[in-house]
Amino acid sequence: MNASYATLIGPVELAQRLHSPDWVVFDCRFDLCNTDFGLHAYLGQHIPGAFFLDLETDLSAPRTGVNGRHPLPDPAKLAARLEACGVSHHTQVVAYDDACGMFAARLWWLLRWLGHNRVAVLDGGLQAWSSAGLPLDSAQPEAQPATYALAPRANRVDADFVLGHLGQPQILLIDARSPDRFRGENEMLDPVGGHIPGAINRFFRDNLQPDGRFKQASVLREEFGALLGNHPPQQVVHHCGSGVTACVNVLAMESAGLSGSLLYAGSWSEWCADPRRPVATGPA
Incomplete structure (x- = not known):
């Protein structure tokens, strides 16, 4: 193959x-x-x-x-x-x-x-x-339909999991939103500003070089290593505003050889929809 x-x-x-x-x-x-x-x-x-x-x-x-x-x-x-x-x-x-x-x-x-x-x-x-000077076109492709059998992975967590692990040292929450939104400032997308208590901030764009390409794997490994400390990747839970940009942090960790981190897909927009869930503001 x-x-x-x-x-x-x-x-x-x-x-x-x-x-x-x-x-x-x-x-x-x-x-x-x-x-x-x-x-x-x-x-x-x-x-x-x-x-x-x-x-x-x-x-x-x-x-x-x-x-x-x-x-x-x-x-x-x-x-x-x-x-x-x-x-x-x-x-x-x-x-x-x-x-x-x-x-x-x-x-x-x-x-x-x-x-x-x-x-x-x-x-x-x-x-x-x-x-790179590579071509573009507007033609609509024709597909040969295939067969795909599901084999789902347990690579995500839900709000109850996050709530049940708040303050516990074996879980590290990493928020991929911009620093101002993480602090609860300039919130334009969700009705409540702030972040999940205990989370740290890793803006998803920090994984990129000025030309928009991802940093070298060795650089990403060093930067995420500084964030993770003693946490293995399997104890990391990524989130963001709606479960989209957090995937960039998951991808960056995987490309750096730090495999097995998890996604809280509902992320901040789901978390803040329930007023019973705690909210933090300001820096981590």
Whole structure:
């Protein structure tokens, strides 16, 4: 079997394999302030052969008001959508966006949740692809439907787990939001500002170099090592505003060889929907 990619792939490496029959590429572009942006951008130009997946309709379940802004999708429905695009257990999947990997990493994490290992994020996204002089087109791909059997992993936790472990030293909560939102300032997306008590802050963009590509694995390992202290990766619970940008921190840790961290998918938007859950403000 050809070499597989489980975290990141560069644009040149992707271009060399773009037309391989066992590779499927997904365009995950999205804009939280303009939910039609991603599809319109995709229809205009995309990496040749790429399919489009929408954060809200494909990669999330409907909101109820108490389950966060981007609840996890139904696994069977997501698997069916992937099957329709030709994804089987043997497929190498590559996800990309134009937003520092924040939406592509959501698909990366979801596939791992379903039990799929051969999934990677395009390092540097569409900007890196274009900077390398690689082509774009607007043609709609045709898929050969595949069969996908679910094998879900226990790589996530829920609000009750987090609440039940507050203040316990064996769990480290890492919040991926910007520092001002973590402190409870400038909250524009959720009705309550602040963070989960005991959490520390690792802004997801801190994993990136100025050119938008991920830092070297050795650098990420050193930086996360300083945050984790004596905690093994399996005791780390990532979260953010709605379970999207936290996936970038999971991806960064995995690319650094720090495997096995968990995601609280409901994240702050779910946490703060219940006034009985405690809230902290200010720095960690």
